[in-house]
Amino acid sequence: MKPAPFEYRRADTREEALSLLAEHGEDAEILAGGQSLMPLLAMRLARPAMVIDINRIGGLAGVTEIEDGISVGALTRHREVARDALVARDAPVLAKAVPHIAHHGIRNRGTIGGALSLGDPAAEFPACAVAAGARLVLASAAGTRRIAAADYYLAPFETARGPEDLLVAAEFPADGRGAAVVEAAPRAGDYAIVGLVALARPSGARLRDVELVYFAAGERPNPAPAAAAILAAADDARAALAEAAEAARREVETIATPSASAAVRRHLVGALLGRAVAALFEGARP
């Protein structure tokens, strides 16, 4: 379990990282928290000629206010995302996701930029970003562009990021809705077999402005707009659960893996909807 040889470059500034990426991007991997890249190197599933360490770049970590919400710097560690006051105010769904992500020591190092860039269909943050309508900010030597999270995830471990791009931040429009992240996983911290990010405004027995995005069910974050519309239209969201779960089972793609068949995943898609709705009402209790 030793990585193949590679050249190591530490970028101390953003400009340095961008010029290294412009020159070597095709053959390089960016090293952020290393909590996914290092296992990939050890197993030789990734074999870059160069590793570009971005950990010492100033200004890439932390959360700042922007016009319509917050910008979460790519190097913000999972642990800090969970504790940040601006995240709690504008994108509480991220803080709800963190306890589900890996384990204590891994959350100390892993970064939101790494988790968003990897494109693991079982990861929590990409689904949160899609549900919350986040914009991913990509910088390259040619300039900066923004891509909606919904357009970013193309296939497992494949994103719209070009080899010369550095993800510098994810921008979250302020979202006052309640948030729930629920998942079925073998143990606390394990990757989900199926997970669900749900955003909604509970009011009485109703749920308004419902957004549902599944993860680990299929090959990318899977929105479930039909199920969301059924819940949002109901006078009593709980009474509409069976119908909404049926719609979700129909519209969400489910894959078979060694850990679960497509049928098990389909079952979980329905079951998790009930847990998410319960959590949304629970979160709204005074």
Added chain:
Amino acid sequence: MILTEPVAPVTIETTVNGETVRAVVSPRQSLADFLRDDLGLTGTRIGCEHGVCGTCTVVFDGRTARSCLLLAVQADGATIETIEGATRSGRLASLQAAFRARSALQCGFCTAGVLLTAAEVIEEGVSDPTALRHALSGNLCRCTGYQAIVEAIAKVAAGTPHD
């Protein structure tokens, strides 16, 4: 492009258990291998080498991290504490005594990682046994069945290590 040539080694300067260390490392060498093979700090164990087991846990710039998921070159300019340093400083003493009293270890392979993680989690104010179990989910133990580990840590977290 795949590199087949050996890559030039890199000189690093790092602080390990309070001492400044200058060393020459290969870019692909993990911090875990550096601590064990180059510095002889074999209290840091290597179980899985891909982030799953937690036996290689050290304190890196003030927070616990898996040393198999860090490169030795990343230690340049960083401060590292291993189980040897944490033991010498005495900051693990009550946890170690509780582990001894409750036989919370058998072979001891997982123990360094468990102790360093537990100390950090207790410092953060976690004391509820279920929360402690979750906080330790990233440290695998093949011997004890966890019950004694969680009990020992919960006692120290509750401030009653001798009960």
